[in-house]
Amino acid sequence: MIITKSKPKEAVLRSLEDHERVFIVGCGTCATLCQTGGEEQVNEMANILGKKACGKVVVETPCDIRILRRDLSSHSNIIAASDAILALCCGSGAQAIGEFTDKIVIPGLDTLFVGETERIGRFYERCRACGECIIHETGGICPIVRCAKGLLNGPCGGMANGKCEAGGHVRDCAWVLIYKRLEGQGMVEKFKEIRKVRDRSKKAEPQELKTR
Amino acid sequence: MRRAYSDFMKALNDGKFVFTGEIEPKKTTKLEGIIEAAKVLKNHVVACNVTDNPRARAYLSSLVASYVIQRDVGLETICHITVRDRNRLALISDLLGASALGIKNVLVISGDHTTGGDNPGAMPVYDLDSTQFVQMVRGMVDKGIDLNGNPIDGMVKLHVGVVGNPNADPLEVELCKVERKIDAGAEFIQTQIVFDVEKAKRFVKELNSSVPVLIGIFPCKSHRIAEFIANKIPGISVPKEYIEGLKSAGASGNGSEIINKIDMVNVEYFSTLIKELRRTTKTAGIHIMTMGYESIVGKITDRALDGTSR
Ligand code: SF4
Numbered sequence: 001m002i003i004t005k006s007k008p009k010e011a012v013l014r015s016l017e018d019h020e021r022v023f024i025v026g027c028g029t030c031a032t033l034c035q036t037g038g039e040e041q042v043n044e045m046a047n048i049l050g051k052k053a054c055g056k057v058v059v060e061t062p063c064d065i066r067i068l069r070r071d072l073s074s075h076s077n078i079i080a081a082s083d084a085i086l087a088l089c090c091g092s093g094a095q096a097i098g099e100f101t102d103k104i105v106i107p108g109l110d111t112l113f114v115g116e117t118e119r120i121g122r123f124y125e126r127c128r129a130c131g132e133c134i135i136h137e138t139g140g141i142c143p144i145v146r147c148a149k150g151l152l153n154g155p156c157g158g159m160a161n162g163k164c165e166a167g168g169h170v171r172d173c174a175w176v177l178i179y180k181r182l183e184g185q186g187m188v189e190k191f192k193e194i195r196k197v198r199d200r201s202k203k204a205e206p207q208e209l210k211t212r
Numbered sequence: 213m214r215r216a217y218s219d220f221m222k223a224l225n226d227g228k229f230v231f232t233g234e235i236e237p238k239k240t241t242k243l244e245g246i247i248e249a250a251k252v253l254k255n256h257v258v259a260c261n262v263t264d265n266p267r268a269r270a271y272l273s274s275l276v277a278s279y280v281i282q283r284d285v286g287l288e289t290i291c292h293i294t295v296r297d298r299n300r301l302a303l304i305s306d307l308l309g310a311s312a313l314g315i316k317n318v319l320v321i322s323g324d325h326t327t328g329g330d331n332p333g334a335m336p337v338y339d340l341d342s343t344q345f346v347q348m349v350r351g352m353v354d355k356g357i358d359l360n361g362n363p364i365d366g367m368v369k370l371h372v373g374v375v376g377n378p379n380a381d382p383l384e385v386e387l388c389k390v391e392r393k394i395d396a397g398a399e400f401i402q403t404q405i406v407f408d409v410e411k412a413k414r415f416v417k418e419l420n421s422s423v424p425v426l427i428g429i430f431p432c433k434s435h436r437i438a439e440f441i442a443n444k445i446p447g448i449s450v451p452k453e454y455i456e457g458l459k460s461a462g463a464s465g466n467g468s469e470i471i472n473k474i475d476m477v478n479v480e481y482f483s484t485l486i487k488e489l490r491r492t493t494k495t496a497g498i499h500i501m502t503m504g505y506e507s508i509v510g511k512i513t514d515r516a517l518d519g520t521s522r
């Protein structure tokens with residue numbers, strides 16, 4: 001899931017200062033689960049904006065142009081008459097909305113990471129979409145994300161008592177977790193292997209996937 | 213055994229007990245400080261390490277400082293290179309530059325994380341990790357090719373070392389990591405500072421390294437520094453006797469008396485530690501970090517070696 005966080009209300013209001021009529025678009029999927037762009041947050045934002053809010057809708061998945069077309073069609077006149085759209089969804093959704101409507105889009109959320117949900121309000125970054133998954137070599141734990149330095153042959157010298165230097169020895173060191181997981185699976189030999197340099201060109205340019 | 217390009221590597225290959233020092237360039241354009249420190253170290257160490265943006269602070273370049281120390285003082289250097297601040301292009305170009313300028317030893321460091329440094333908004337690079345860096349240096353030195361196999365004009369004459377941490381807990385994870393770096397082609401190991409001789413002994417014995425291991429020590433100029441390390445740097449234990457020794461040495465007397473007494477505590481403590489390591493393990497040498505307390509180095513090395521040969 002894409003994890004988002006609401007921008008501070010004052011910051012959102014400031015970005016909307018120059019706009020008279022604002023249409024609010026929420027997200028029925030990830031941002032609803034994060035409680036940042038669901039019905040409740042869209043209504044709350046409409047209340048805060050008062051007269052400025054000219055309309056609102058929660059689109060099932062605003063990152064999908066087909067769903068946008070379907071869910072925005074009944075609002076097309078109001079949107080056409082608006083000055084800007086406030087997007088309560090991830091950056092991908094916000095851009096799709098701009099692309100589809102050609103309107104000024106103001107992001108109401110900060111997009112944080114691809115994450116795992118423990119329970120509502122507790123999310124953990126687990127994947128950085130690196131383009132070449134290697135977690136079968138690392139006990140199912142991603143070092144790209146969970147090692148603060150993204151090392152492939154850790155731990156670094158900053159590990160102390162199994163904790164990570166970055167952030168002051170609070171989080172577990174990913175490489176100690178990886179060791180323990182592999183040890184439990186009887187695969188310590190895998191830990192000892194040297195993992196080769198990564199091909200960063202996979203992420204060096206904007207990615208597109210066209211299979212058809 | 214690989215061919216030795218540097219005096220440091222020659223001494224290790226000859227089985228001599230080797231001392232190295234350490235110099236930290238600061239956020240400055242002045243070179244006097246590092247030159248003075250290098251002069252103090254010169255007759256007591258085979259080579260001195262030159263740090264590269266330690267604790268993620270942006271300081272004068274380790275490469276420039278290493279070159280100047282070798283040129284103006286005639287002390288061989290071990291130039292630190294962190295993989296935190298440079299991608300592979302910049303690392304390759306610095307290694308070529310280092311070799312061209314006559315620097316013969318490099319020590320690869322992961323580098324403390326940027327968020328704890330003096331420009332915490334910096335992008336942490338880590339394009340390669342230290343193990344992969346060692347592999348890259350092997351290609352450059354042994355085969356004359358860069359990381360992607362492109363040929364290099366002229367020989368790259370460098371030795372590459374890595375860091376190990378005897379204080380690490382769990383130690384077995386650290387040992388696996390250091391072994392990996394040796395497998396990748398590291399030629400020497402210098403360790404994180406150790407005060408507890410038992411930790412150093414255990415590290416050397418359990419690692420049973422095929423390449424020389426230099427144990428890092430850090431003589432403290434006051435008990436406050438020792439207490440800071442004991443309390444604020446996770447994982448490093450500092451024996452109480454040592455802290456107490458420094459404390460009572462600093463308790464009375466005038467300035468120079470106190471300095472003498474502190475020196476005596478350090479000389480006694482570390483020469484005993486060094487002798488114990490030499491007697492009981494295959495420790496190849498000692499890396500002495502000083503951070504401004506360079507005057508202690510000769511005193512410790514002299515005492516540690518009395519009655520023995522290098
Ligand atoms: S290695 Fe990590 S970042 Fe890459 S795809 Fe797998 S989980 Fe995602």
Ligand code: SF4
Nearest residue numbers: 147154156164173174
């Ligand atoms: S302490 Fe562990 S998780 Fe943190 S940066 Fe170092 S290797 Fe990575």
